[in-house]
Amino acid sequence: MNGNYDPLYLFINGEWIGASERGTASVVDPATRKELGRVPLATAADLDRALQATQQAFNVWRAAFPIERARILKRAADLMRERAEHIATLMTLEEGKPLAESRDEVSRAAEYFEWFAEEARRIEGRVVPANRPGVQQLVKRQPIGPVAAFTPWNFPAITPARKLAAALAAGCSVIIKPGEESPATALALARALDDAGLPKGVLQVVFGVPDEVSRHLIASPIIRKVTFTGSVPIGRLLSARAAEGVKPITLELGGHGPVLVFNDADVQRAAVEGAANRYRGTGQVCISSTRFLVQRGVYDAFLEHFVKAAKALKVGNGLDPATQVGPLANPRQLEKMQALVADAVDCGATVLAGGKPIEGEGYFFEPTVLANVPMQARIMHEEPFGPIAVVMPFDELADGLQEANRLPYGLSAYAFTTNARTAIDVADGLEAGMIGINQYRIVATELPFGGMKESGHGSEGGVEGIEYYLTHKFISQA
Template identity: 55%
Template sequence: MTPAAPGDYVSPTLLIDGDWIEASERETQPVVNPATGRAIGVVPHATTADLDRALAAAERAFASWRHVNPRERGKILKKAAELMRERQEDIARLATLEMGKPLAEARLETHFACEEMEWFAEEGRRSYGRVIPGRLHDTRFTVVREPVGPAAGFSAWNFPIGNAARKMGSALAAGCTMVYKPGEEAPASALAVARCLVDAGVPAGAIAVVFGVPDTISRHLLASPIIRKVSFTGSVAVGKHLIKLAADGLRRTTMELGGHAPVLVFDDADIANALDMGVLRKFRNSGQVCVSPTRFYVQEASYKHFCEGFAERAGKIQVGDGLDASTQMGPLVHNRRRDAVEALVQDAVAKGAKLLSGGRRIGNDGSFFEPTVLADVPGDARIMSEEPFGPVAVLNPFTDLDDAVRKANSLPYGLAAYAFTSSAANIVRLGDAIEAGMVGINSFNISMPETPFGGVKESGHGSEVGMEGIDAFLVTKTLSVTV
């Protein structure tokens, strides 16, 4: 493993009203490189005064930013995307240092973040209304779309570059301002995105980036009448908590919450292709992906072959420091995540699951855990109902399509789901029967900047990206004019 040099990382700041504020006398917490287990910097916690200043600045900036022509707002977002491309290596390296993903994955994350920023820049120009003929000849109704107001954005640490671009980019494109709280585990990555936005011309106060104890930050922001919209990416439990806080002020919410994605593999599928893609996507970002394929249900005739192939491929994955060019999977974000994954694996094995590959932590330094494959996992194992959010694949057989759909829909989550089959009839039935906001059939590619990203059931409501991502920050106004 290649540890990061001490000079590779600069401790994060806060961004409030255009000022980059260092820790000073504020409380801090360490930022730890999960590949080494060593602290590489500290992140400052925002004080109550900091949050109040950010709120006041967001309110003030909204009064002018909402009236900036969408084309001009788009130019700023496009310039920010250009700057992100120019700074890709530095930004990607920050993400690898902070949360461990291989540098190649961090580069891809930066690339897609740029594409989404450019999409927001263009789509913001298409917030069209409509004209409705009145019932009286001298009356006309006009429907217009307007920015909802200052927003609060919260997101997890697993895609620190992409989440930052998605939250702040969509709000700004719609004409809103945002106070954004990323995960404290990967603060500098999010700040690098904010830096590109500021350098591109986003005015002071239009975006703020703050850190601190999540519940303290969220309670303070959502208690303010200034905030009119909440956008959250993270766990189901926290999402429910934020919805309750938002309800007091009837604030609009977009909730992109957890999942436990099923994968249905039928006997008529291209099994080798399903294996190659399934292993690649399962262990991407060490499984710390909300749409990560986890519950693999394989039709009986192909089940044994699929188990063998999955375990063989998983066993060949090179695990190590994300800065090492040979690394295919990095560490988990911290020891708590590693310990939680280990507990789920041990519980499943104790209840009768077969451990086909992995199942152990790696070394004494960092938060590494082996790519793990479990088969014949009983329904009462915790991992069958709790999202592992780690490098663990769960394999079980199914008999027919009805059995597969029943198993896929058995949990209260519905973010992403996947299926592999060559049958046109199966494709039609699966597309209708699977309960998920995003369904990939013969593919794990379920998201582009042009497509909505969101779930159903306890995986949340509303969508990010696509035209829906802009719409989430707009309200509708009807004007009745009589002349």
């Protein structure tokens, strides 16, 4: 056990519930493979109690004045900032990312609570002129109802924050099931909300066997909205379950982010910043740049800069201030990286950097660059979700767009060019929900976050984010 790691609980109806008479799952530090703690797994009775609590609390929370909801969310944001160093340390211990990245994530999670606190006061309806005398026509936007939210382990603060802040601001109550591999961070957010005065039962935090928890919660008539961030296969499954109850679902699923680098681009910047972006979070980032499609005239120069930058990155324990790339989250990810590289090499690919695990205690894998990858290789079709980059040439804009849009994913895409016409054409032509032109940092609190095609539907963040937790009610009064 680690003295810097918090005890783990379920949080139901304002009560912090330990592991007594419940199954548990081990939480492991991916940098050392040592157990940090054991997270309690909710029983069916726990889930039923959470459902009843969320229903009762919804009737109270929906009636709260928007300014009251805003004050609580803002206070929670302040508490997150006050506790930022502790929360960031929890995140690095359980997820592995460098401490600097964890600090940034906690800061941005707090920003989401602050942003949506303000949006709570802007849930406006409208008056529509009637077509006959003596009639008043109103459209009201009201909270949709209790929400079931499911979040993964890779961003244990910002992903729950996007869902919780928007849903709570809208007046919904929430049951959230974060990833069991990084539970303490989400619990720290819940603690901040509880300490900020959130009424009992408005938020429940549960853990458990994912299939059992999702099946139980989504099937309940109490739940009126589902939101999920994770893999495409699980997104399909949860979407089908939500459809059985005609419940709307927001899905933020996987990606395979293409980057188009044109002959007129600042090639060194595109390569160096591209390597930093690709290996941030050890590549376990859904919007990460994965396939670098480089116009043939600058292909060799780009490759030289990119490989040099990849090899220069320091891999290590996220608690070390010098670390730039942490461990993979679990042994499954490590095995997947080995399998993807082996498959690509068997197909004829060239490994220009990395390509193998790093010996030691943790789940470390070298930042890897692959070139000359044949189309039949798995990595050309599967999201790697790890520190592997593919670099390949293209000739004309149409060729680059064809490859960029070839896959069913459509979450993020990037392009580098100094030609304004090319920038417009590539932005219009890319099939992705989020596009960066001459930059890789495309996420902001005030902007929508979401994809298209099999990368999901619906948006989180920005003014769009709260819409998915509201329903429109038309009232015609004579």
